[in-house]
Amino acid sequence: IEGPLPAVHAARDAVDQYARWMRADGDDRPIGVLRSAAALDLILRPWDTSRPPVTAHLTLHAALPSLRPDAPAGAAPAELDGQLISAAQCRELLDSLDMLGLSAAPAGGSVHVAIDDPVTGETVAVATRAELAHAAGRGRRVRRGTGTRGAHPPGQPDGPGLRPPPPTPGYRPTAAQDRLITVRDRHCRMPGCRRRAGRCDIDHGQVYADGGPTDCWNLCCLCRRHHRIKTFARGWSFTLHPDGRLVVRTPSGISRTTRPPGWYHDPEPDPPWLDDLAPPDPLRT
Structure with missing residues (x-):
């Protein structure tokens, strides 16, 4: 304090x-x-009902096997806002929110499911429960006697599946792109920075004014300070590759590469050594 x-x-x-x-x-x-x-x-002040409720946004990353009641003691941990929590704590949190089955969102909240490639760890898509059901070919209205609402109609083809959001011609990312990028990156992509994605800008790797597309592969999270360094500081180079790698090169020629976290965890955060080399913020007096 x-x-x-x-x-x-x-x-x-x-x-x-x-x-x-x-x-x-x-x-x-x-x-x-x-x-x-x-x-x-x-x-x-949980006893004070005279004030409007205060809500928080929590991003929970967990492997589905870790959420099952019969998960072994050594199941892979979950990650809550950048901090590791055990599978048991994850199940306790989801159970307290009545979300273990992803059947309903808490009042005033929402549930999003991120689908990661199990081999590369790449975040492929982020969907609401309704979008997930649609992608699977469920949740359609069917005629009486041919099936039940919410089930896959007999003889009907599967749904369209999930894909990354399409590019947009405008400068600002779409809501779907914003959702995927923030869930994928989880925090500022500058090496050593762990400012959470909710407080970051969605930045174009290849500058939009120079023809860089507003497409998920060309977007990443940068906090405001590192966004300004990328945009205004001399001698710095930021290269965002289509596979998600961000290569940062300092004015002294030192390079460092970061990747979206995916479903794996670094043993410890990178030290914030780049901040020590950064020139003064050109917008700060």
Whole structure:
């Protein structure tokens, strides 16, 4: 906590006192956990119904086998907003949102399913549950006696499947392109930067004014700072390849390559060494 010293001490002591009251009421969790729970309640105020609800956007990446109730203890972990969580924690989260079967979205929310290539890890498509059902050839209205609504009609062909969103002639990416790029990249693609995709710009690898298409292969996430370095700083080179590789070359000639995370995890984040070499932000005075 940062702020005036008296206010910081008052906030710390208040959280500690609430935690000790919880302990006195019989909660035997560690005191550090009780302090965290007390602070969270003071911030979110779940008892206060006079204020509009505050919602959050969570991006959850998980392998489907890890979501099954019979998944083994060593099942692949899931990833929640860039942090690794266990398969059991993943199932607990989905169960709490009534989403384990992907049958319904939470009130005011939505469910998107990302389909990754199991070999390359490339994100192929991102779809809502309705789009997924349509792609599979389900969810059509059928005549009475020929099947049930929501099931694949007997004798009917399969659905069209899922493909990446098509290119658009305009400068701004379409909503479908934006959805795929943010889910695919998950964070700023600059080596060492982990600013989440929701706070990044969707940038053209090949500049749009120079003929670069607004197509998924030519788009990636860059946070505002690194977007400005790419656009205005002299001596920097950013090359985005069709396979998703982004090659960044510094003015001193050092190159570093990043790839979309896909369904694999680096052992640790790249160090933010490029930031130390970056020239001052040309738009910052």
